[in-house]
Amino acid sequence: MSATASTAAPSVGRPRAFDMDTALQKALEVFWLKGYEGASLPDLCEAMGINKPSLYAAFGNKEQLFLKAIELYENRPCAFYYPALEQPTSYQVVQHMLCGAAKANADPANPPGCVIVQGALACSESGASVKQALIEKRQKGEVALRERLERAQAEGDLPADADPAALARYIGAVLQGMAIQATSGASCDDLRMVAETVLQAWPGKK
Amino acid sequence: MSATASTAAPSVGRPRAFDMDTALQKALEVFWLKGYEGASLPDLCEAMGINKPSLYAAFGNKEQLFLKAIELYENRPCAFYYPALEQPTSYQVVQHMLCGAAKANADPANPPGCVIVQGALACSESGASVKQALIEKRQKGEVALRERLERAQAEGDLPADADPAALARYIGAVLQGMAIQATSGASCDDLRMVAETVLQAWPGKK
DNA sequence: TAATTTTTGTACTGATTGGTAAAAAATTAA
DNA sequence: TTAATTTTTTACCAATCAGTACAAAAATTA
Numbered sequence: 001m002s003a004t005a006s007t008a009a010p011s012v013g014r015p016r017a018f019d020m021d022t023a024l025q026k027a028l029e030v031f032w033l034k035g036y037e038g039a040s041l042p043d044l045c046e047a048m049g050i051n052k053p054s055l056y057a058a059f060g061n062k063e064q065l066f067l068k069a070i071e072l073y074e075n076r077p078c079a080f081y082y083p084a085l086e087q088p089t090s091y092q093v094v095q096h097m098l099c100g101a102a103k104a105n106a107d108p109a110n111p112p113g114c115v116i117v118q119g120a121l122a123c124s125e126s127g128a129s130v131k132q133a134l135i136e137k138r139q140k141g142e143v144a145l146r147e148r149l150e151r152a153q154a155e156g157d158l159p160a161d162a163d164p165a166a167l168a169r170y171i172g173a174v175l176q177g178m179a180i181q182a183t184s185g186a187s188c189d190d191l192r193m194v195a196e197t198v199l200q201a202w203p204g205k206k
Numbered sequence: 207m208s209a210t211a212s213t214a215a216p217s218v219g220r221p222r223a224f225d226m227d228t229a230l231q232k233a234l235e236v237f238w239l240k241g242y243e244g245a246s247l248p249d250l251c252e253a254m255g256i257n258k259p260s261l262y263a264a265f266g267n268k269e270q271l272f273l274k275a276i277e278l279y280e281n282r283p284c285a286f287y288y289p290a291l292e293q294p295t296s297y298q299v300v301q302h303m304l305c306g307a308a309k310a311n312a313d314p315a316n317p318p319g320c321v322i323v324q325g326a327l328a329c330s331e332s333g334a335s336v337k338q339a340l341i342e343k344r345q346k347g348e349v350a351l352r353e354r355l356e357r358a359q360a361e362g363d364l365p366a367d368a369d370p371a372a373l374a375r376y377i378g379a380v381l382q383g384m385a386i387q388a389t390s391g392a393s394c395d396d397l398r399m400v401a402e403t404v405l406q407a408w409p410g411k412k
Numbered sequence: 413t414a415a416t417t418t419t420t421g422t423a424c425t426g427a428t429t430g431g432t433a434a435a436a437a438a439t440t441a442a
Numbered sequence: 443t444t445a446a447t448t449t450t451t452t453a454c455c456a457a458t459c460a461g462t463a464c465a466a467a468a469a470t471t472a
Binding site: 216220 | 429438
Binding site for chain 1: 416417418419420421422
């Protein structure tokens with residue numbers, strides 16, 4: 001029982017003919033575009049440039065591949081989210097989130113929208129656990145924002161009569177709505193208009 | 207070539223053993239919960255209480271069944287949307303939309319969320335036309351709201367410096383975000399908090 | 413070179429997908 | 443009663459689904 005991760009290349013044996021990270025990136029693109037259930041194994045294999053046994057040997061199964069692709073998504077296209085919480089004021093936090101989302105959701109280099117929103121929103125029983133995993137990712141993001149806004153209120157950065165929980169839920173809804181708009185064809189500028197509308201009304205804006 | 211609709215019961219032949227409207231309602235529930243591609247024909251048949259040949263004879267095929275179910279959705283659970291446009295002020299229009307959505311998206315009598323949002327957001331090639339149909343439904347709703355807000359501005363009900371297009375897109379995003387929140391488990395009260403947050407900041411609120 | 417280890421390609425599995433052929437059953441019209 | 447019409451039931455279709463068995467190939471270690 002070695003503690004070696006399954007991703008670590010062994011020193012003996014035939015070397016892997018593909019790069020796991022770029023293959024995972026390709027898998028992410030397919031899942032992003034088609035969703036967990038809409039992405040078939042032939043779809044994934046073709047995009048990744050490998051065949052099924054290689055996929056299973058390297059990533060486990062379809063579900064594990066999806067979860068690893070989501071992890072990659074959080075660390076790359078969606079990497080703007082949690083750092084935004086470190087902005088000095090609540091206004092700037094929300095501004096960074098909304099503008100980051102506008103850019104990420106409508107980046108021509110990637111599929112439109114957000115894979116955490118559209119990856120498994122409504123699906124059959126076989127996708128239930130993936131759907132639940134994405135729900136939890138969305139909620140985790142909202143909780144982090146709520147806690148940040150509570151801190152802002154304690155610091156006097158948000159008015160005393162503001163409701164951090166309601167505001168976090170509201171911003172969460174706007175972010176998710178922006179993702180839907182992007183999948184419907186909205187451009188980055190379109191989404192920025194939404195962001196600007198939110199920011200103009202931000203309580204105690206500064 | 208008779209002009210009789212395929213839904214009209216013929217006077218001769220074996221009578222249909224099920225009610226088309228209630229069967230369509232059941233089909234809508236399945237599509238709502240599982241999405242277009244996640245809903246299998248056995249799923250649909252079981253919920254509708256009929257078998258496949260009856261389904262095909264009565265509704266065409268899976269795609270046509272879905273489109274008819276969506277039509278039913280617009281006329282029933284989502285019937286609040288277009289009438290809301292007839293409210294006298296832009297504030298009341300938006301209030302009715304947001305509160306109607308809060309109620310409809312989290313009604314315990316129905317699956318959570320909005321089937322027009324989650325029915326075919328990301329799917330394989332075989333769902334492309336359905337996905338496009340839903341995109342157009344969403345955009346049509348947004349256009350109607352934009353035109354209503356343009357009228358409100360012309361009537362002096364919205365400030366001259368407001369941007370009806372941006373506001374319509376913004377409200378569209380919030381409505382779609384509320385649908386996502388509902389599928390993630392948000393209650394009607396949770397969604398009402400979002401609605402209230404939007405309304406508190408409505409330009410020239412009245 | 414020989415033994416070992418791992419990945420690769422091909423071919424397959426059983427289950428499920430959307431959709432249909434054909435005959436039996438139920439009704440109305442003649 | 444008989445003919446015509448429509449729905450229902452059962453059984454099937456080819457295609458696709460996720461996943462795998464197996465052997466050839468390619469590398470390292472000894």
